[in-house]
């Protein structure tokens with residue numbers, strides 16, 4: 001076994017390692033250094049594994065251990081404490097930490113910039129971050145933080161003491177730990193006797209598995225067991241809505257996508273488990289995949305699942321569309337297409353399962369601890385009560401961690417090995433396995449009167465949901481319901497279809513079908529404006545939803561509808577610009593559509609006058625845990641520093657999935673109710689007298705109705721978020737600035753709220769111009785992060801966020817969803833700006849042919 005000697009954080013060490021390991025693996029697995037994160041190893045693109053090698057930044061996943069022999073390696077743990085404090089506090093105070101997975105790498109590079117005195121020049125800082133990816137923040141605050149640290153503007157404390165109530169820019173809960181890499185993610189957890197698992201994935205999107213030979217893998221060093229479908233004791237199929245997704249495909253069955261799991265290898269080390277997984281021999285009979293959703297509906301197309309390839313259709317109809325179109329002064333018919341994209345959360349999926357006498361504890365990074373619990377229990381044929389799922393705050397999700405990924409595989413291995421098992425996906429496996437954003441084909445026919453007032457819309461939508469249902473039917477429901485945007489359309493006829501193919505599965509992703517339809521309806525509106533002879537502002541001004549108007553689903557808008565306020569807030573920025581695009585957006589908060597939306601929070605008084613706040617909703621960088629502390633502090637007057645927040649599958653806090661921008665709006669209602677009970681108890685008792693007491697808060701919204709309901713006044717969603725964005729181009733056609741006016745109802749925490757919008761716009765710009773995940777014959781062209789087209793710091797324009805607060809009736813303190821709406825209008829506003837610049841109407845995403853996309857599309861994807 002080879003050996004390497006080097007100085008690590010000031011101490012000389014000698015470590016042995018397996019041939020083929022890179023330095024990151026040696027640091028994490030052999031040296032116990034966890035501030036270096038594995039976001040894409042060994043691709044060297046995300047920057048999460050940055051170290052200082054002889055004082056200069058280097059990516060440890062690109063280094064062979066032998067390359068550091070005799071040299072000095074410094075990780076974030078080894079930086080001078082004063083420097084760590086200055087940087088960490090600056091990042092927290094500037095709101096530059098969201099999920100935090102990228103942050104330790106960025107902070108390590110920042111330490112070098114600080115050391116060299118290179119933080120004054122903003123452009124230079126942005127260029128220095130070229131080797132990093134951040135999917136959450138939109139970069140501005142990161143650069144602000146680095147510059148603040150350089151100017152010694154970093155505060156003495158990371159916490160905003162005294163700023164803890166509703167409306168205060170309270171800093172992130174455990175923010176300093178995140179910034180300095182001290183907050184563990186699942187892949188950082190280690191327990192006594194822990195084994196490691198790795199998955200074997202299908203090589204083909206559609207192939208019958210003829211034979212699985214695990215003998216060679218079982219003979220590899222360190223291998224403990226290899227599991228296949230035959231080892232599953234309970235239900236083999238899982239799914240949030242339709243249980244169609246096999247935990248493992250069995251011999252004799254046919255695969256449906258290249259993310260299907262065929263076997264799980266368990267070994268004493270992660271590296272060995274992954275290496276042995278490559279030795280599992282699979283014999284296939286390869287079949288032609290079904291990859292075109294329209295062709296998949298042909299009666300002669302092979303069925304991917306029993307029951308055919310049409311998963312679901314969703315309809316909305318109101319009025320008489322045919323007559324209204326016939327009587328319209330203007331009729332625009334247009335097809336739009338949007339692309340499949342990858343979430344690219346920086347933390348790949350990971351799970352640690354720890355067996356005990358009476359059950360199993362699972363440490364998950366998923367978006368729904370209770371859904372994880374239910375599905376794991378069904379796979380293992382266990383009582384759900386015997387499976388405790390605890391969330392480990394994850395490194396980003398954006399909807400991509402709603403489905404079960406590898407939690408059941410880790411749990412199965414732990415249960416059958418009777419030892420703790422940790423399973424961490426590599427980046428390429430992560431990209432193969434989890435659902436993407438749906439590519440949609442959208443066919444619109446829209447009428448307007450001579451003044452540009454909309455009269456009717458006929459809309460046909462087809463969504464490729466790939467191999468498994470995931471939440472695809474709900475995505476297409478949202479696409480259908482939001483297809484006319486925040487506009488008054490008296491006659492609608494909408495039909496959307498969700499179709500199975502052998503492409504990678506598609507499911508939830510920020511915006512949930514609505515960024516796609518916004519791109520279409522906003523493009524239609526711009527075309528009508530052109531025909532009428534008015535500008536983009538005036539056409540929207542004439543059609544925008546007002547309280548009392550009907551949304552596409554038939555829901556009547558109430559006084560909380562703040563879309564007009566967002567439109568008027570950007571009027572002068574749009575009207576006064578040379579090359580500008582404008583687009584509006586609406587996005588439901590909460591699932592609605594006939595399903596209950598629930599908020600539950602439990603506040604428990606612990607010894608030492610501390611509080612524990614429990615919820616079922618997930619913290620994934622959006623700041624939910626910070627918000628819940630703020631609410632309890634606001635209502636009780638207690639110090640938030642005495643409060644801890646956890647997400648756990650306790651039945652008393654079951655909330656369902658963290659989805660549809662509902663966690664803050666509903667969680668804050670429940671937290672307020674619980675905190676009010678505690679506050680009442682504190683009127684008669686000191687806190688220490690309440691030790692062990694629990695205060696429960698619950699809010700259940702059960703008044704929404706399903707699409708197509710014939711209820712006389714249907715309420716399909718408990719509330720909505722609203723936005724208008726303006727994109728400004730310079731004289732070269734490059735994006736100069738984005739103005740984003742958002743009605744958030746109540747900015748419970750303006751710092752976090754603004755950060756969510758900035759990050760969403762960053763994602764929306766990539767969606768508009770450069771991001772794509774193309775596949776041919778069901779196989780992705782590339783599994784590399786570098787090929788996705790995510791915007792770098794240097795290519796991200798400034799975003800001016802304008803927060804507008806039109807209070808909601810349901811959301812806590814009047815709040816509405818923020819996380820998804822941020823990117824809903826962005827691509828459409830970019831398209832409008834591009835048309836203003838070069839006169840080309842673009843109907844397909846991403847708009848890689850445009851001047852604004854110059855330099856953004858990865859070389860590998862340029863034709």
Ligand code: FES
Pocket residue numbers: 096097098099100101102103133134135136137346395396621
């Ligand atoms: Fe940068 Fe989440 S904070 S990836």
